Amino acid sequence: MKTTLQIQPEGPFNLDLTIKSGQTSQPPWKFKSDRFWELIKVDGKLCLVGVHQKPGDLNGPIMVEAESKGPVKKDVLRSKLLEIFSLEDDLSELYKFLESDEKLKPTVDFCRGLRIFKAHDPFECIIxxxxxxxxxxxxxxxxxxxIKENWGENFDFKGETFHTFPSPEVLMKVPEHDEEMEPCQGQTYSLKSCGVGYRCSYMKKAARMIHEEINITTLGEMNYHDAFKTVLSIPGVGPKVADCILLYGYGIGRAFPVDVWIGRILSHLYFEGEDLKPRKVRNFGMEHFGEHAGYVQLYLFHYARKSGLLKTLKPKK
DNA sequence: ACGCAGGTGTACG
DNA sequence: CGTACACCTGCG
Incomplete structure (x- = not known):
């Protein structure tokens, strides 16, 4: 069953840039016949959505086309997409903030219309x-x-198969190593064979915890500090990953994920290249950027990459 | 070929 | 509490 709708974003939106900017919420959507496609759950139903934006038209409407087994409510689909692409974030407010800081000012021209690309659901985001x-x-x-191909739900459309991300219960039961299972048509399907390395056991333990112990649906309602501490208790989740989860899974804009790159960029811009501990980078970011911290991280990284700054930042001397 | 990049867990002081 | 090192894989 086919559903179509239009979304008029408030302020600039660059669909292509947002999908391809390498945010770790999810891999880029599949691009085919002028649209980005992804299988998501809307109202509990599998729904293949295709989104299109006229190239270069940062202020134009987003055309949405969706294919589902049963009927899908338009307003539910609409709010799901508003959520995923952060279309209700006030970018003019953000740009006012960025332009008020000499160091951040240049990022705006490189990133106009770039928005936080959120995960489809919290579990997928955590894993x-x-x-x-x-x-x-x-x-x-x-x-x-x-992982999606091996254990997600399938949806066939026009000769292609799309996959959802598996549930906690499915993921916690998948085999870790190939030796644990019979080869199937010469191929094996273990979590290790997906190339996750030593993260394998973290991912399985996390899936088990989320299935059996932790309620991750209420994290979005908690204050930042409590939510941070809660996700930190999940195996494989340190400060960087915790902030990614809060930012991309729950839309908590104060979260400031600190990796080595953002550390080098901030060190270059604000600390004359001094070697900074991640802890200090995070404190600085959260204090200075406040509720815009997540966007500042996104904009700084993209700016540094596109402007060539990144290549000049050396991994300490 | 093989060294290296990249956060977190663990084992120390 | 802070610091050092192992962990796995694919790229250059």
Whole structure:
């Protein structure tokens, strides 16, 4: 069953940039025939959505086309997409803030319309974020894709198969190593074979905890500090991953995920290249950027990459 | 070929 | 409490 709708974002929105900017909430959506496609759950139903934006038209409407087994309520689909692409964030407010800081000012021209690309659901976000730790974007997105192909729900459309992310219960039961299972048509399907490395046991333990112990649906209602401490208790989740989860899974804008790159960038911009401990970078970011911290991190990283600044920042001398 | 990059857990002081 | 090192994989 087909559903179509239009969304008129408030302020600039760059769909292409947002999807491809390497945010660790999820790998880029599949691009085919002018649209980005992804299988998501809307109102509990599998729903393949295709989103289109006229190239270069940062202020134009977003055209949405969705295919589902049964009927899907338009307003539910609409709010899901508003959520995923953070379309209700007030970018003019953000840009006012960025322009008030000489160091942040240049990021705006490089990033106009870039928004936080949120995960489809908190569980997927937690596992994705654990998998992204100490990993490359390439390897991480490959792993997530394989996990979805191996254990997600399928949806066939026009000769292609799309996959959801598996539930906690499914993921906690998947085999860790190939030796644990019979080869199936010459192929094996273990979590290790997805290339997750030593993160394998963290991911399985996290899935078990979320299935049996922790209620992750109420995290969004907690204050930042309590939510941070709660996700920190999940195996494989340290400060960086915790902030990714809060930012991309729950839209908590004060979260400031600190990796080595954001550390080098802030050190270069504000500390004359001094070697900074991650703890100090995080405190500085949260104090100075406040509720914009998540966006500042996103904008600084993209700016540094596009402007060539990143290449000049050396991994200590 | 093989060294290296990349956060977290653990084992120390 | 802070610091040092091992962990796994794929790229250059």
């Amino acid at each position: 994705s974020s654990i998998c992204s730790a100490n990993n490359s974007i390439l390897r991480w997105s490959r792993s997530i894709r394989k």
